[in-house]
Amino acid sequence: MDNQFLESIVNEVIKRVQDETCIEIEASGKHVHLNRAAIDALFGEGYQLTKARDLSQPGQYACKERVTLIGPKGSLHNVVVLGPERKQSQVEISHTDAVVLGVPVPVRESGKLDGTPGIVIASGSNVMQLEQGLIAAQRHIHVKTEDAKKFNVDNGEIVQVKVYGKRPLIFDDVLIRVSDNYETYMHIDYDEANACGFAKGTKGKILKKGS
Structure with a gap:
C-alpha cells in the first residue's frame, strides 16, 4: 500500500477520534465589554454598538467600535468592543498586555470583578476611568448542556486539557x-495560544483532575 495513502487514512482516523473526544479551542485577544454608562461616556448618550461579526457563543458579537486602554506605562490601541452591552464593564487582557500597560492584572473568572484594578479607556477625545474590571480571564470551557454528559463534566468543575497543537x-x-x-x-488568551502553538482548528481533550 502506498505510504502516502496509508498516512492519509491514519490522519483521517485520528481526526475522527479527536472530533468525538476533543473540543475545539479558540484564542481571544484583548477586548472590552461595556455597560450602558461606559458606552454613553465613550461614544455619546444613547449610542448603540454596531455589530461587525458574530462570535461562536450565541448572541455574542464583535463590534465595529474600537477603544484605547491607557495605563501608567503605555497604551493598547484598537481594542475591540464586544457586544451586547453588559450590566458591568469588563476589560480582558493577557499578562503580556499588562506589562505594556504597567498594571498588575489578576486571573479571574469572567464577571468576578471585586477587588480588580481599574483602567483608563478612551475613544477619540472621550476618556473615562473604569474603577474596576481589568482581568486576565481564567482559561475556561463553554459547554452546551447536552455536551456536559458526553464529556462527563459539571458546571464549576476545574479540569485539565491536553492540547494537540x-x-x-x-x-x-x-x-x-x-x-x-x-x-x-x-477559550484561551494569546499568551496561552503562543505557548501551545495554536492555529485555527486546534483541539484539546478534557482530563479529569486526579484521574
Whole structure:
C-alpha cells in the first residue's frame, strides 16, 4: 500500500477520534465589554454598538467600535468592543498586555470583578476611568448542556486539557461553564495560544483532575 495513502487514512482516523473526544479551542485577544454608562461616556448618550461579526457563543458579537486602554506605562490601541452591552464593564487582557500597560492584572473568572484594578479607556477625545474590571480571564470551557454528559463534566468543575497543537501541552485549572446558551468551545488568551502553538482548528481533550 502506498505510504502516502496509508498516512492519509491514519490522519483521517485520528481526526475522527479527536472530533468525538476533543473540543475545539479558540484564542481571544484583548477586548472590552461595556455597560450602558461606559458606552454613553465613550461614544455619546444613547449610542448603540454596531455589530461587525458574530462570535461562536450565541448572541455574542464583535463590534465595529474600537477603544484605547491607557495605563501608567503605555497604551493598547484598537481594542475591540464586544457586544451586547453588559450590566458591568469588563476589560480582558493577557499578562503580556499588562506589562505594556504597567498594571498588575489578576486571573479571574469572567464577571468576578471585586477587588480588580481599574483602567483608563478612551475613544477619540472621550476618556473615562473604569474603577474596576481589568482581568486576565481564567482559561475556561463553554459547554452546551447536552455536551456536559458526553464529556462527563459539571458546571464549576476545574479540569485539565491536553492540547494537540504544534507545541502540545496540558493546561491546568480550566474552568467548566455549562449552559443551554453555550456552544462548546475552550477559550484561551494569546499568551496561552503562543505557548501551545495554536492555529485555527486546534483541539484539546478534557482530563479529569486526579484521574
